[in-house]
Amino acid sequence: MCGNYSHKPCDCDAATKWLVKASAESENVLWISANTKACPKCKKNIEKNHGCNHMQCVQCKWDFCWVCLGEWKEHGSATGGYYKCNLYENKKKDNSFSEEEAKRENAKNELQRYMWYYERYANHERSMKLAEKLKPVIKTKVM
Numbered sequence: 001m002c003g004n005y006s007h008k009p010c011d012c013d014a015a016t017k018w019l020v021k022a023s024a025e026s027e028n029v030l031w032i033s034a035n036t037k038a039c040p041k042c043k044k045n046i047e048k049n050h051g052c053n054h055m056q057c058v059q060c061k062w063d064f065c066w067v068c069l070g071e072w073k074e075h076g077s078a079t080g081g082y083y084k085c086n087l088y089e090n091k092k093k094d095n096s097f098s099e100e101e102a103k104r105e106n107a108k109n110e111l112q113r114y115m116w117y118y119e120r121y122a123n124h125e126r127s128m129k130l131a132e133k134l135k136p137v138i139k140t141k142v143m
Contacts, residue, residue, distance in 0.1 A: 005128060022118060030114070034107035038100075040069045053085055 002012035004019065036045045039057040041064075046057060053066040054075075063072035067085035075085070 018121070021114075022121065030107055030111050034104060034111045037066065037069065037104070040064050 002016055004012070004015055007015040010018070032045070036047045038045055039060060039062055041062040042057060042060040044057060044059045046055060048055065048066050054063065054072055055066045056063050064070060065072055065075050065085055078086075
């Protein structure tokens with residue numbers, strides 16, 4: 001017995017590994033790699049949380065496309081405008097996008113998978129705590 005809450009059908013080793021993963025900083029690193037990109041010019045990490053694909057680095061003031069990381073002045077209505085990048089789509093079709101982009105896509109997929117399991121884990125944990133609070137109330141009503 002590991003001393004943790006009941007975790008059937010999972011064995012103790014897997015439950016302990018999950019608890020470490022759920023509380024570790026490694027998921028922060030995974031989130032950063034999935035949701036930020038380095039400026040193509042100065043390599044400062046940038047997060048895009050809204051708006052169009054036109055980005056300007058706060059450090060070096062370089063204008064670039066968030067999707068393909070190409071120079072922004074090469075973009076326009078012929079390349080998809082502000083909200084779509086045909087240059088990236090063409091690279092994706094040809095499988096010629098960078099290794100860094102492939103790693104980012106893998107990190108996003110791994111993060112989505114982790115979040116799917118973590119949400120269920122957190123809901124079960126909240127449910128268990130609520131059940132513990134209700135246990136004395138139920139005992140008094142049954143008697």
